[in-house]
Amino acid sequence: MFYEIKAKSHVRVPPVLLKQNTKEAILQRLNETFEGHISNNVGFVIYVTEILNIGEGIIIPGDGAPYYETEFKMLTFLPELQEVCLGKITDITNFGAFINIGTVDGMIHVSQTMDDFISFSKSKVLTGKESKKSLKVGDKCRARVIAVSYKDLTNPKVGLTMRQPALGNIKWIEEDLKKSKKGKEK
Numbered sequence: 045m046f047y048e049i050k051a052k053s054h055v056r057v058p059p060v061l062l063k064q065n066t067k068e069a070i071l072q073r074l075n076e077t078f079e080g081h082i083s084n085n086v087g088f089v090i091y092v093t094e095i096l097n098i099g100e101g102i103i104i105p106g107d108g109a110p111y112y113e114t115e116f117k118m119l120t121f122l123p124e125l126q127e128v129c130l131g132k133i134t135d136i137t138n139f140g141a142f143i144n145i146g147t148v149d150g151m152i153h154v155s156q157t158m159d160d161f162i163s164f165s166k167s168k169v170l171t172g173k174e175s176k177k178s179l180k181v182g183d184k185c186r187a188r189v190i191a192v193s194y195k196d197l198t199n200p201k202v203g204l205t206m207r208q209p210a211l212g213n214i215k216w217i218e219e220d221l222k223k224s225k226k227g228k229e230k
Contacts, residue, residue, distance in 0.1 A: 045124050046146075048093060049086055052115045053077075057101075059108055067095055070114055078118055084194035087122030088147040121147045123202050127189045128211070133181050136168040143185055143204060150202035152187060157206055158216075177216055184214045 053074070061069040074092040081089040094117045101110035123129070123145070131145040140153040154162050157179055160172030170179040179185075188211060191203030206212040 045122055045127055046090075047087075047120050047122055048117050049120055050096070050115065050117055052113065054111050055114045056107075056109050056111050062110075066101075066112070067098065070098060070112055071095055074114070074116055074118075082194070082197050082200055086118075086120045088120060088200075090119040090121060090147060092116050092118045123148070123150070123189050123192050125189055125192065128186060129189060129204070130184070130186050133179060133183045133185060136164070136170055136179065136181055138164045141170065141179055143187060145187070145202070145204075148200065148202055150187065150189070150204040152204045152206055156190075156204065158212060159207055177213065179213055186211050186214065186217065 055070050055073050055077075057066070057069045057073060061072065064072075071092060074095075078089045079091050095114060096117060097115040099113035101112045103110050129143075129145040129150070131143040131150070133141050134144050134149055135142040138154070140151055141157060142149045142151055144150075154164070154170065157170055158172050158175065158177055160175045160177065163171050163173060165171065168181055171177070185206060187204035187206050188208060189202060190205050191201070193201040193203075195201075210217055
């Protein structure tokens with residue numbers, strides 16, 4: 045889920061940025077500091093959207109750069125359990141598929157791709173034995189978040205499933221809808 049979060053921080057504006065407008069310099073420093081930051085409290089910080097308040101600048105002896113207590117808003121992505129995400133398959137391996145769900149790639153274990161026996165081909169395609177459904181790089185899919193781990197903040201993990209109704213490759217979902225409409229018409 046995407047959130048806009050209010051935060052407060054002391055921002056150091058280096059002397060080289062003092063030529064700029066104070067607000068622009070602080071926004072630049074905030075984005076340098078927080079963009080790409082990952083934590084289990086706020087998730088993935090995308091960027092700082094707005095500065096709400098800038099306090100008086102103070103200079104710490106021996107530094108020469110002013111520090112401003114600043115209140116601001118930032119856009120974040122925090123994957124939540126049971127959340128349904130739309131994404132695109134970025135890679136397929138013999139153990140599953142990786143799907144980009146915005147700011148991070150989630151992993152779908154091969155057992156969570158579909159209700160079928162799955163085979164993996166060297167051309168990076170997962171195919172169901174009975175259903176003949178296939179999954180390849182570039183396919184748009186809908187998946188549900190089943191696990192989120194921030195154990196390693198440099199490489200957070202998001203586990204996904206597509207083994208529930210109305211999840212999976214968008215083409216599969218559309219085909220299932222067409223079949224159900226035909227069944228109702230008869």
